Amino acid sequence: MPTPLIECRHLHKWYSGVHALKDVSLTIQPGEVLGLVGDNGAGKSTLIKILSGVHGPDQGEILLGGAPIRLRTPKDAMRAGIETIYQYNSMVPTMSIARNLFIGREPLKAAVLGFGLLDQARMRAESVKAIADVDLHLRSPDALVGELSGGQRQGVAIARAMHFKSKLLILDEPTNHLSVKETNKVIGFVKGLKAQGVTGIFISHNMQHVFQSCDRVVAMARGEIVFDKPVAEASLDEVHEHL
């Protein structure tokens, strides 16, 4: 058994008296794409928020590549190589694609105390490459993200995560509010992850999507993991029974 990429041990989380996460333990192997399913309030979002550094667990620990790690802020998680793409989309519509790709991680030509001049040529060149790498075809890195369709935006978000060589890519319901055609495009991106050897967690309401694109399916209910099997050995009905 190789060292898991990420391992959660006995995570607990309470929100003002509500036990949102009850003793959740989960290991993910490198290169695995895991589908996380469950109803609203099942604890999926809580688990994701802990992994992406938005909230800390009240109990339990997280190991990254076998070593314990503390994720206090989203920045900590990003530094550790955990990139999250949220359902509401983490792009600023009034900014260009190139600027969005590098929000918070801008390449600088010269800097004093962390402030400095943007290396705009590099931002444009690298964003063109990053977008092409995920098979997305966009006219120009200077186009505003607000002019892109929902699916294209998620494509840019995935390109951003890939560009920063994320070890673990978390996709939190990336197909919400998208048309069928756009959804298929995003499912295509998720399948592409597996081909590129990126480890992923794909959260979705839609069991079909998970079965199409993931290696393993994990279901949560009432703050606990109630089902965990490789997709090849699981059936849709079986998962539904546990929810």
Added chain:
Amino acid sequence: MKRLLKIYLEKPELAGIVLLIVLIGLFQWRSDGIFLSAENFRGVLGILPEVALVATGVTLLMICGEFDLSVGSVFALMPMTAAILMNDGVPFWGAVLLGLAACAMIGLINGIVTIRFGIPSFIATLGMLFMARSLTVVVSGGFPPLLPDDIPSWIFTQFIGPGQLFRTSFVWFVGVAVLISALLSLTNFGNWVKATGGFLDAASSMGIPVVRVKIACFVICSVLAGFAGLIQVLRLGSPLPSIGIGLELQAVAAAVIGGAALTGGIGTIFGAIVGALLIRVIDNGLVLSQVDANWFQFAIGALTIFAVVANAWLRRMGRRIRVGV
């Protein structure tokens, strides 16, 4: 060609620039050519930096998604504080620095109150509008102090340039405007400001220190307002506690005429300057055209509404031009 048209239609400053050109033409015609004379230009450019500096700060803050109504009061408080310090024997530059530090404090309080208590900046700075104005009157003790005779006010008010066309205040203003524009478009800080105002959730999830970015913008806005007030007082020669009343709304008008959006994320310093210039041009042009000066506020109001409507329309037109993304 189509792409170029699209780019220009989507520029937020476009409506302001077109209006400026039209109005300059109109006033030039109505005033029988006096409007564009060097003598009149001197007058317009001499006062412009005061409104434009305030509008610059307000626009920066609006791009960051927040709002400052206290700038008019800070505009009065800073020079009052500085003048009192000078009368107490503090040297000129020391008094100016302390005055600006007081403005920075006010900006800090505006920012902290807005963010820590999660209230709209509209309310937090409305409160500060009254408090800072009251403080100005209180510290003046009812008798505005005189400025000492030996202060180097020429550094801010001297006429210079070909035909004595500008005041030095104009140079200061251009310097500040270039600096803030560069900050916005060339630095990572500028990227954070736009992201914070454009979509707060996205900015914070990407690890941008949104609270500190917003507070920094509040501070810059207040300091610029105070600096503008200092320039006006040095030009007039005496700090009056009543200066700058209503200025906050002129600054907001300048910002939105120049294309800044109240919702944040959109706007440019250049646009704010165009807006401020428009306000000065209207003020001056109405007088030269021998229109009753009481129409000034009417004109500013109509212009603000018109510019915002025109901007929205132009942007829609621009967006409709498909060049294939």
